Amino acid sequence: MYSDDIAIRVNNLSKCYHIYERPQDRLKQSLYPRFQQLMGRQPSTYFREFWALRDVSFEIKKGETVGIIGRNGSGKSTLLQIICGTLTPTGGTVDTRGRIAALLELGSGFNPEFTGRENVYMNGSILGLSREEMDARFDDIAAFADIGEFIDQPVKTYSSGMYVRLAFAVAVAVEPQIMVVDEALSVGDIRFQNKCLRRLDEIKASGCSILFVSHSSTMIESFCDSVVWLEQGEIRDSGRPNEVVRRYVDYMAHGVNDSGNKSVFDIGIETEQSSNGWEWIRITDQNNVRALDDYAFKRIRVKVGEEPNASRLPCEPTVIEIECEFLALKPIEFPLFAVGIFNELNEPVIHCNSNNLGTRMIPIVDGQLVTCHFKATIPGLRPGKYLLAIGMDEGLLGAHQLLCHVYDAWVFQVLSPRSGRIQGGYVQVQDATINLQIMKGDRQ
Missing domain, CATH: 2.70.50.60 (abc- transporter (atp binding component) like domain)
Structure with missing residues (x-):
């Protein structure tokens, strides 16, 4: 049974790629094994297998934010693409409930020859929104992206920062039930990143489930409810963000190999x-x-x-x-x-x-x-x-x-x-004073 509070269920998901050493090997693989099979022989293979994912299983509840961490090549992007439906798995299943908005690797989702405006409407139609619904949302999208007159210029003229601004603005404006973000926010400047995180907090509060990939341990720990650590296509660890990310950092930066469930505290x-x-x-x-x-x-x-x-x-x-x-x-x-x-x-x-x-x-x-x-x-x-x-x-x-x-x-x-008043930041200032001085003069 599919529980009502589950937004994403990944069950024994696997993805295998065929790696060919030479271009002609791909042609041989498409022809020779069939003849060998017809002749009753064991088919030959001209490729080696690369398993980007192997038997990955987890669930994401409605309104939950889950971070995916792992070194480059661990299978994070492959996992997100299968969840979004842009890749077909070799084995296993993915079940999702609700409209999915995705920010995958830079360059996907937009036609570079179209203007920003045309891409906004195209993405809306792909997600099932009518022209009238996109008309109602367009002004908010343009204001959030804040790229000015470039909205009517071809996307191929955009900088990476302008691209991700528009892509994120479209993704959050379509009111998704599932939001998938793959390292896209690392492209924007710090002001835009904070703006995006505030908007993600808002859509999370509305019940949207968020799947979030980032190499920023601070962003993962401060924003996510739980974390899945992928290593060579398999789940190495999962659980509370502060514990899993610390074990991941110890492993990657310090060479400490401890993926147990014990809290470091x-x-x-x-x-x-x-x-x-x-x-x-x-x-x-x-x-x-x-x-x-x-x-x-x-x-x-x-x-x-x-x-x-x-x-x-x-x-x-x-x-x-x-x-x-x-x-x-x-x-x-x-x-x-x-x-x-x-x-x-x-x-x-x-x-x-x-x-x-x-x-x-x-x-x-x-x-x-x-x-x-x-x-x-x-x-x-x-x-x-x-x-x-x-x-x-x-x-x-x-x-x-x-x-x-x-x-x-x-x-x-x-x-x-003892006062119960806690300052922000890493350290607390001491003996600080703040005074408000009333200046003489007429009220304006």
């Missing part, structure tokens, strides 16, 4: 008792470690103000002190120690290292266990959860080699201020 810790209460926390595989075989952070401890290993910070400037033990089985001539604080969107809120702080670290000899000490006053952060990362590299900034990085060394939470 629920890492286990192993502590060692200390006489002064400042306990050591052992570094384990749960901390998302990437390292060469001869280097390792063994343990870490953190102090917030005078409170050892505090996991809750106030929403105000705070002194943080970090100690960590690092073991080097091979010498390091130019040690480079780094500390970073990342928010739930995996964005670096704070990142500094011994080089840009002007600290010259002494060389480390082989077999030496050293203690790295870091102390700083960090600004008041926006309330939420954060991760502390530490790293040791060899070399100078801009020309260094990774030795050991611990991406989830410590988890902490910044509490809301």
Whole structure:
């Protein structure tokens, strides 16, 4: 049964392409196998198979926004084209409910010889809208696209930004039940991107389901309800945006291979008792470690103000002190120690290292266990959860080699201020004043 709250259902979807090494192989494949089959022989093949998608299954509810992430060539665009009906699958099924408006790769959907106005009406007719319905919408489309007199010029004269402006304006104006966006918004400037995201929020609130592909982790995490991670045509992971995207970034940028369902904010810790209460926390595989075989952070401890290993910070400037033990089985001539604080969107809120702080670290000899000490006053952060990362590299900034990085060394939470008033942005300003001065004079 097809549930009433499901807008898109993808079931065991697969797509296989035939790759030919030479043009003549395509002709051979179209002729020879048929003769061989008629003669009772096993047909020959003159191609190799490339599976762009293999057994992909998921559902999208009405009003839900789902992000699709993955490296180039992972099958994202192929998946969207099959959902939109512009590609035929090799196997599996796609069921959709409602009118679909799509923003696929730049250049699709518009006739380059037609003017912008002619393409608007052509796209409307393709989506089942009458001339009268498009007449009623045209002024809004032209105003949103904001390309001026170019609306009556051939599309082939448009810049990429003008093209995507008009394409998006048409897509949102036809009141779709399903919206498919494939990296198109990355072409526009930041003002237009924000304008598009506000409009997507509006159509999402109206009950439209949105399938969204982007390489921007920030955009995916802030806009989507859930995420599907494609890798070599298969679903590698899916779930909450902040968790899946963090695992994806760790895998792509840091080489950390962890696609489990564990939240990075629920890492286990192993502590060692200390006489002064400042306990050591052992570094384990749960901390998302990437390292060469001869280097390792063994343990870490953190102090917030005078409170050892505090996991809750106030929403105000705070002194943080970090100690960590690092073991080097091979010498390091130019040690480079780094500390970073990342928010739930995996964005670096704070990142500094011994080089840009002007600290010259002494060389480390082989077999030496050293203690790295870091102390700083960090600004008041926006309330939420954060991760502390530490790293040791060899070399100078801009020309260094990774030795050991611990991406989830410590988890902490910044509490809301007692007043309950939370500022926007990454950090909270302190001791700010705002005054309104009434100028003398007659009312205008």
